[in-house]
Amino acid sequence: MKTNLLTKALAPLALASNLVLAEDKPIIHDGEYNFLAAQHGEKWAAQDKEIDAKLAEIKKKNGDKRPNILYILIDDVSFGQMGDPKMNYVMGIKTPNLNKLSSESLNFMRMYTEPSCTPTRAAFLTGRLPVRSGIKEVKVALVGEGLPANEVTIAEVLKQAGYNTAHIGKWHQGDIEQAYPHNQGFDFAAFPLHQQVQLTVMTPESGKANNQFGYNASLRNDTFELDKKFRPFGLVTGVEATAGGKAKEVDLKPGEEWTHAHYVKMNERYQKQILEQVESLAKKDEPFFLQYWPLYPLNFVVPENPKTLNGGFMAEKLELLDTWVGELLAKLEETGEADNTIVCFMADNGLMYHYEGTSGLNQLIYRGGKTDFTEGGIRVDAFMRWPAAIKPNSYAGDIVHVSDLFTTFARLGEAKQFIPRDRIIDGIDQTSLILEGELNGRRDYVYVYQNDILRGIVKQEYKMHMPAPGMPGAAAPVFNVFRDPREEHPQIGTALWSGASFQDMAYRHMMMIKKYPHNKLGKGIPYEGIENLRPESVETVKTFMSWQPQK
């Protein structure tokens, strides 16, 4: 009798599971999503049919053309720092173009990223938690590592479905050939090999602005210096390439020192190039997938003529970026593509708060920033505009993770069949949220990693910080992010009820890792595939290889 009752009780669960699994080769999601699908699968399947009809209608209205996708990802800006007139006043800055974009968009009020540049970008590109592809934050010196060739990026997915693709700006996925964007699905790419520690911190001007010590030869004393290779040197700067071809470094001459002027020029070049891309891709028959990942507002030089009330050296570049986004959106209008282009704008993680105060950017609402697993590190402003389908000036309190964009863009581009079925895809298809609005999201959780360590779990309004190694789970602090956005009042006693559920969540996650083990980070010789290496770059590769273990 008891068994019969249980079997009966479990029947709907089995049904729901079957529905999810009934798709031809379903996408493999994490345990937590499956747990939700078991609760909502029937409803979601029915809704998906309506959504397919809606998408077909939108496409028909647009002359049978699928939407373009423009994904703008900026660097190190915290939630609230853009798109809200009142918060503009708090900070003494003006972002009128972003405020306008926000008012024309669906605003994701709980967009979670990873806590740092490389991981967030990898999560978007692969639709997977970066830990699954072996990805950690890529440091500025040579690493001989990067995004593995066998990861399938959103560019590859959309490319296979017939999209034209291009990447302009920051990349930060490693210094090996297989990791370069033109080898990861982009028809064209213009990008710096490394990141802003090289490009804006390691400049003599940043030294003179007191934001960096001891790098530039002209600003230090080397009396006791035995090791002449301690400071990174000879790094490749900006390169350009087309799919399948070799990369070519632009701008810097052999022997020339990288300066702030070069950084400014690089930023201006990318802005020019993104406008050119829109112009040329708009003329083609196929839709486009375009990534613009600016390097600003990261900047470590005091502005010459600060015009912001704030005056800080990053705040000023945030205002400049606002102007540039305005230009880009105007270019979309001008080419007639605005109505059928999905513009998704967001930051990759919280501010670089190590320069809080002087940079002009501050934590504002959530505690922490880049590198932290507190909300300040992983909550960002995110707007999605698509005049043909998205309700302007709308908000969604549903949880979204940056990896969801992978799966969602794939569906919107009719490319879902190219998402690999042999690995876990963390990205949830959130098309329902985008088309049907708030309360139609399909995620209420996030696993928060710092590199390869699980540091927190977000579920609904609760967030558990994982207990320190050796500590019993009951000692793990749980926070209510609505009541306590800065995660300063841990509920250890009062949220004990949640401990078991959080532990189940961790278990569901770990079980799936056991079943689908992590991929290995790509490895190789740095700078392969660059055809015009400067002598100093050849030298730095030689230095790097000199201390690698023999194979």
Add this chain to the structure above:
Amino acid sequence: MKTNLLTKALAPLALASNLVLAEDKPIIHDGEYNFLAAQHGEKWAAQDKEIDAKLAEIKKKNGDKRPNILYILIDDVSFGQMGDPKMNYVMGIKTPNLNKLSSESLNFMRMYTEPSCTPTRAAFLTGRLPVRSGIKEVKVALVGEGLPANEVTIAEVLKQAGYNTAHIGKWHQGDIEQAYPHNQGFDFAAFPLHQQVQLTVMTPESGKANNQFGYNASLRNDTFELDKKFRPFGLVTGVEATAGGKAKEVDLKPGEEWTHAHYVKMNERYQKQILEQVESLAKKDEPFFLQYWPLYPLNFVVPENPKTLNGGFMAEKLELLDTWVGELLAKLEETGEADNTIVCFMADNGLMYHYEGTSGLNQLIYRGGKTDFTEGGIRVDAFMRWPAAIKPNSYAGDIVHVSDLFTTFARLGEAKQFIPRDRIIDGIDQTSLILEGELNGRRDYVYVYQNDILRGIVKQEYKMHMPAPGMPGAAAPVFNVFRDPREEHPQIGTALWSGASFQDMAYRHMMMIKKYPHNKLGKGIPYEGIENLRPESVETVKTFMSWQPQK
């Protein structure tokens, strides 16, 4: 020659001063305002003529009737907690009516209050820093003190100019007869004698909700209790009165215990009464000045049916308050008074952050709350709507202090001549800001007191925390509130240039205090002028008087 040059250079200054002083019996302002007037006096005088013409035109359009003024002041809510959809999402609350009001209003983005209830309310009522009238935070037990009779309130000023006046809700200006609102310019007043420590903390339900210990007899053990008068007892609760008459306590019967149900009833009563006031005052020929100072969101009982995402015991009341403000604004529409009524809505100071986390309200952006002199204590959301004259959905980054409303309302009500000329009035006439918008403010500073101690000076984007007693001025931390809203990164070295200017500001302030010494706090026997004192209230007065020094 040198002298001549100096004389010449000082001439425009003298001229500007003359202009300011040329008015018939000018209002006496603080030194810092005079310093600004010397720099801008001519421009301001010219602008004032234009403004007078504009006001005359608005009045003409309104059938020659001056505007009504409805001043809604709520208790202990921090900047950003109301009126911004995005911040609503951060906190998991909904304030749609306040968001709408904000979008129809001029939003004061730098509205400064005093750090606590009594001082902020006194500053508004008198147009003066509370220290000048001897006012400090009035504690919950008997004090025999309050707002002195010889202070001139905005109600008295507007009353003299022919306004009908009424006060509904929190008052908190003392327990002596001269301090009661119906003796300070209001035709009618319904108010609690004390404040929420009595009304919502000292209840058995608050004890059971674990928000208060050891007050209620039913919830404690009195084994070692010698002093039976340690806990405040027999306090008068809500009273009502008309001008010149005696106050009458309502609701509570002799011997009855004050409970949460009484608090709820009191709040609901005030909401009902404010609607009745609008209804009856709208029918009169004269314009009205109406104060609604709700007691919510202060509340210490867990909601029975929390419907907010946030769920906290104050967050829930903030949502209720939002609904109530919606009702009140609807009533204004219904009576046909909306277009010509200045609705000013704001909080009196930052949140009671001692209950952060559990209450559901949090510091959000600025550090600190009620009682603090950091921005979290003294920056609040403030909206002013006046369809006949104020541009909707506008913002002003200019600094405003709550005392400015006194002088501004007086001008808008054509009552400026009734502002006393024998004392310092800190409130600046900000009519220019209200009619002409941002950048037309006439204040760029605030002196920040905690009770009678000057603890900080705000000037433009800078804020100095006064050095600890004995510390040299050069050690005083200075903060840039745009770059560092939480005042966490003191600029001691890098803002040394400002030290001299801040010291000059303090000196200009102190010089004027020397010339116009502070008034003395009103004194008297508690509860005089209440005609139906309960026996326990008579007893508590007797207890209080028993330990007063003989006259």
